[in-house]
Amino acid sequence: MIRNWLRNFMVGRYGPDQLYFALFFTAIILAIIASITGLGIISVISYLLLIIAFYRLLSKNIYKRRAENDRFLRFWWPVKMWFRNRFSRLKCSKTHCFFRCPGCRNVLRVPRGKGKIQITCPKCGQRFEKKT
Ligand SMILES: [Zn+2]
Structure with missing residues (x-):
């Protein structure tokens, strides 16, 4: 019942992508940092990221969301490669x-x-x- 409702609800909507997961995990990390430091501004940013993540998830403008994800991946790829290089260097530094x-x-x-x-x-x- 709920599954059917969810499936109907998600028809024609964009759904999760890499940018969604990036926003989601950043929001969670910021929420943890906010609860440790007690800084209100960080939890506000965390909520904003969550709202953006869910807005994109439920968006019907698939073309635009895909373009956003492409832009994100273009930025993310060099970052990922940099970390991968560092990690592989660390692994054989002995x-x-x-x-x-x-x-x-x-x-x-x-x-x-x-x-x-x-x-x-x-x-x-x-x-x-x-x-x-
Ligand atoms: Zn050279």
Whole structure:
């Protein structure tokens, strides 16, 4: 009964997407921060994000919501990749060192514990010495 009602209610509505989940989780995190710090403004922002999230969820302007999500993903992708890079670097930081090439800023991975070694950048061919 309730499921049927919900299904009818959601017909033609946009539904959840990545931006919805991002707004939802940010709102929850802000609500937790607000309850710890007791700052009213943070809980107001948290409620606003929840309202926006549900507004988008129930919106019938699917074209516009999809465009918003696309814009969000374009911003989110580099952030996600940055965190993924940091994480994978952290994971092998025991066995490898990371250096930035002075020529092209490319990040190079070198095995640890080899002493002073000559590194050649595979991207631009620049050579430099580092202790590992
Ligand atoms: Zn280089």
